[in-house]
Amino acid sequence: MDKKNLERDIEDYLITSMLDELPPPAVAEAEGTTVTDIEGDDYLDCFSGISVTNLGHRNDRVEERAIEQIKKYVHVCDYKYQVPIAVELAKKLADVTPGDLQKTFFGNSGAEAIETALKLSRKSTGKHELIALMCSFHGRTLGTLSVTGQAARRRYDMGPYLSSVSFAPAPYCFRCPFDKEYPECDINCARFLEHVIEYSSSNEVAAFIMEPILGEGGIIVPPTEYFEIAEDILDSKEIKFIADEVQTGFGRTGRLFGIEYFDIEPELMTMAKGIANGFPISACTATSEIGDSFEPGDHLSTFGGNPVSAAASLATIEEMEKNNIPQKAEKKGVKARKILEELKDDHELIGDVRGKGLMLGIELVRDDKAPAVEEAEKIVKMMRGKKILIGKGGVSGSVLRVQPPLIITEEEINFLSRKLEDCLNELR
Numbered sequence: 001m002d003k004k005n006l007e008r009d010i011e012d013y014l015i016t017s018m019l020d021e022l023p024p025p026a027v028a029e030a031e032g033t034t035v036t037d038i039e040g041d042d043y044l045d046c047f048s049g050i051s052v053t054n055l056g057h058r059n060d061r062v063e064e065r066a067i068e069q070i071k072k073y074v075h076v077c078d079y080k081y082q083v084p085i086a087v088e089l090a091k092k093l094a095d096v097t098p099g100d101l102q103k104t105f106f107g108n109s110g111a112e113a114i115e116t117a118l119k120l121s122r123k124s125t126g127k128h129e130l131i132a133l134m135c136s137f138h139g140r141t142l143g144t145l146s147v148t149g150q151a152a153r154r155r156y157d158m159g160p161y162l163s164s165v166s167f168a169p170a171p172y173c174f175r176c177p178f179d180k181e182y183p184e185c186d187i188n189c190a191r192f193l194e195h196v197i198e199y200s201s202s203n204e205v206a207a208f209i210m211e212p213i214l215g216e217g218g219i220i221v222p223p224t225e226y227f228e229i230a231e232d233i234l235d236s237k238e239i240k241f242i243a244d245e246v247q248t249g250f251g252r253t254g255r256l257f258g259i260e261y262f263d264i265e266p267e268l269m270t271m272a273k274g275i276a277n278g279f280p281i282s283a284c285t286a287t288s289e290i291g292d293s294f295e296p297g298d299h300l301s302t303f304g305g306n307p308v309s310a311a312a313s314l315a316t317i318e319e320m321e322k323n324n325i326p327q328k329a330e331k332k333g334v335k336a337r338k339i340l341e342e343l344k345d346d347h348e349l350i351g352d353v354r355g356k357g358l359m360l361g362i363e364l365v366r367d368d369k370a371p372a373v374e375e376a377e378k379i380v381k382m383m384r385g386k387k388i389l390i391g392k393g394g395v396s397g398s399v400l401r402v403q404p405p406l407i408i409t410e411e412e413i414n415f416l417s418r419k420l421e422d423c424l425n426e427l428r
C-alpha cells in the first residue's frame with residue numbers, strides 16, 4: 001500500500017482525533033531504536049510509542065518468550081480458568097514493586113489499571129472522594145478523565161465527569177502556582193494538599209492519585225521533599241496513595257519505578273506502557289488488605305492478564321534486571337540532560353530542561369515566558385523531517401518530550417541533540 005492510499009484509508013476508516021497535517025511515518029518495521037516506514041526511510045525513535053518500547057523494538061528475549069507462549073495458548077480468561085503465567089507475573093510484581101504492594105489485578109491499558117485503583121480505593125475505605133493534581137494525566141476513559149487535571153483533555157461536550165474529585169496544585173517549579181522559588185517556597189504545593197482535603201465537598205477522601213513525574217503534563221518533576229510532606233498529610237487523614245507509574249515505570253526514569261526517587265510507599269500502584277515492551281497488559285498492584293476488599297463480582301476484564309503479554313512482561317523485567325537497564329538509563333539521562341542544558345544556554349527559546357533518566361522535557365518559551373506552543377509544534381515536525389521522532393506535551397503543548405528506548409546509544413543522543421540544535425537555529 002502506498003502512503004497516499006493509506007492516508008485516505010485512515011481518514012475513511014479509522015476513528016481518530018489525532019490527525020496531523022504532517023502525517024507521521026507509516027511503519028513497515030521497527031528494530032532497536034529504528035523505525036522504518038513503508039517508503040524505506042529510517043527514523044530514530046526517541047518517543048518509544050509513547051514510552052512503551054523501553055527495551056527497544058523487537059527485543060530478542062521478549063520476542064522469544066512471547067512466541068513460546070503463543071505456541072502453548074493465546075487466551076483463556078482468569079475468570080473461568082487459572083492462568084499460571086499471569087500468577088507468575090503477579091508474584092514478580094510483588095517482588096519488584098516497593099513496600100508492601102502484593103496483589104495484582106491485570107487489565108489491558110493504563111486507563112484500565114487506574115479505573116481498578118480508583119474502585120479499589122473506594123471499596124477498601126468506604127469513602128468516595130478523590131484528589132488528583134492539576135496538570136496530571138491518567139487516561140481517556142470517563143473515570144480517568146475525571147482525575148485528569150487538564151481542561152484541554154476534559155472537553156465539556158464529553159462530560160459530565162465523576163463528581164467528588166478535587167485538584168491540588170502541581171509541583172511545577174518552573175511555573176510555580178504560588179509564584180515562589182524552590183526551596184524558599186517551603187514546598188507549599190505539597191502542604192496545600194491539606195487545604196484541598198479540608199475543603200473537598202464532603203471530606204470523605206478515599207485516595208490521592210499522582211504520577212511520580214508528570215508525563216503528559218510536561219515532564220514535571222516534584223521536589224524531593226514533596227512526597228514526604230504529602231505522605232504525612234495523607235496518613236493523618238487515612239487517605240490511600242495511588243502512584244500512577246504508567247509512564248514512569250519500567251526503567252524510564254533511571255529506576256525501575258519513578259517513585260523510588262522519593263520517600264513514600266504507595267498503597268496502590270498502576271502500571272502499563274513499558275511493562276511488556278509493547279504487548280498490551282496493565283497492572284494495578286495493591287497491598288493485600290486493599291486487594292482483598294473486592295467481593296465476588298466486583299471487577300473483571302476479559303483480556304486482563306493475557307498469557308502472551310504476561311510472558312512478554314516477565315521477559316521484560318528479566319531483561320531489565322539482567323542488563324541493569326534502569327541504571328544505564330540513569331547515566332545516559334544525566335549525559336543527555338547536560339547536552340540539552342548546554343543547548344538552553346545558547347537558545348532563549350528553551351526555558352527549562354528537566355526530567356530523570358530518559359524521561360526528558362524541554363519547555364519552550366517566548367520572551368515573556370509565555371508557552372511557545374507553535375514553535376514546539378514546528379520543532380516536532382522539523383525533527384520528523386530530519387528523521388527523528390520526538391514527542392510533545394505540557395498543558396498548553398509547549399514541552400518537547402525525549403523518551404527514547406533505554407538502549408539508545410550515546411552517539412544517537414548526540415545525533416538527536418545536533419538535529420535539535422539545527423531546528424533551533426532554523427527557527428531563530
Ligand SMILES: Cc1ncc(COP(=O)(O)O)c(C=O)c1O
Pocket residue numbers: 050109110111112114137138139140211215216244245246247248272273
Ligand atoms: C501517567 C499515565 N497514566 C495513564 C495513562 C493512560 O494509559 P493508556 O493510554 O494505556 O490507557 C497514560 C497515558 O499516556 C499516562 O501517561
